[in-house]
Amino acid sequence: MKLRRQFILSIVIFSLAFIAISTSEVILNQQIAHLAEHEVSVLNIQTEVMNLGYLSDNYFLYQEETALTEYNATILSIANYLLKLNSTNQQQQTLVNKLKVDFECTVDCFDDAVIILRSTPRNVNVRIIPEFQTAWNDMSFDRRTLALDSSLLIESIEDQASQLSLINKVLFFGVFGLFGAYLVVNYLITYRRTLKSILGLRKGTEIIGSGNLEYQIKTEYKDEVGELAVAFNQMTSNLKSVTASKSELAKEIDERKKIEGELRVSEQRWVTTLTSIGDGVIATNTAGEITFLNAEAEKLTGWKLSEAMNKPIKDVFRIINEFTHMEADNPVFKVLET
Secondary structure, three states: OOHHHHHHHHHHHHHHHHHHHHHHHHHHHHHHHHHHHHHHHHHHHHHHHHHHHHHHHHHHHHOOHHHHHHHHHHHHHHHHHHHHOOOOOHHHHHHHHHHHHHHHHHHHHHHHHHHHHHHOOOOOOHHHOHHHHHHHHHHHHHHHHHHHHHHHHHHHHHHHHHHHHHHHHHHHHHHHHHHHHHHHHHHHHHHHHHHHHHHHHHHHHHHHHOOOOOOOOOOOOOOHHHHHHHHHHHHHHHHHHHHHHHHHHHHHHHHHHHHHHHHHHHHHHHHHHHHHOOOOOEEEOOOOEEEEEOHHHHHHHOOOHHHHOOOEHHHHOOOEOOOOOOEOOOHHHHHHHO
C-alpha cells in the first residue's frame, strides 16, 4: 500500500474514532447535567415536603388563612418540580410516577382534613372525629412515603450519575490512549518502514555510486520508496548499457582513427608517387571535377592545382583533334559513363 494512502487511512480511522469518543463524551455530559437538574428538583421536593408538615400542623392548630395560603403555594411548587422530572431510566421513571401518586394522595387527604375542620363547630374537638383522624393519618403517611420515595429517587440518580462519570473518565483517558496508539501505529507502520526503506535505498545508491553497476536495490514494499528503488535499478541498468555502449564507441573510434591514419599514410604515398612520375596526372571525382594535378600536368595545362581544384576537367584539360582542330570528347566522361 502506498505511504500516502496509509497516512490518509490512518488519519481517517483516528478521526472517526475521535469523533465517536468525543460525541459519546458530549452525550454523557448532557446526561450527567440532566441528572444533576433532576437531583436538584428532587432535593427541592424533599425540602417542600418538610415544609408541608410544618404548614399543615400550623394550620390545624391555628386555622389561619395565611398558613393555608403558604401550604397551597408549597403544593404548587412541588407540582412544578414534579413536572420537570422525566427519565429514560425505567427504575427512575417508576419512582417519579410513584412520587406523583404520593403527592396527589397527600393533597387529597389534606383537602379532606380541611373540609372536615371547616365543617366542624368550634366547640367540638376535631381530634375525636374518626373521619378527621383517618384523613390526617393518611396525609402524614403519604407525606412520609413521598419523602421516602424522593430519597430513593435521589439515590438512583446519584448511582446513575456515578456510573456515567466513570464512563466519561474512561472515554477521556481513551482519547489519550487512542492518540498514543495512533502515534505508535503510525510510527511502526509508516515512519519505521519508511526510514528502513530510505536507509536501504541510501546504501544501494552508495554501492552503485562506487561503480558496482551489477548491484540491485531490494524492493520489499510496493510504495513510493519501492517505486524509487525500481527507478534506481532501471537507471543502473540504463547506465550499465550506456557504459557498455561508450566502451564499444571508444573502441570503434580508436579503430577508425587507426584506419584514417593508415589512409593518410597511403594517400601520402599515392600523392608522392603521382607527383614524382614524369607523366602528367589529373584526378577527378565522380562529377568530373579536378581534385589533383601533378607538376607535369600543371606544365601541360598551364593551371596550378590551387587554381584548378574543383573545376570541371573540360575547363582545364581541353583535347583538340589534330586533323579537324575541333574539341574532342573527353575520355574522363566516357569512363564515368561506362
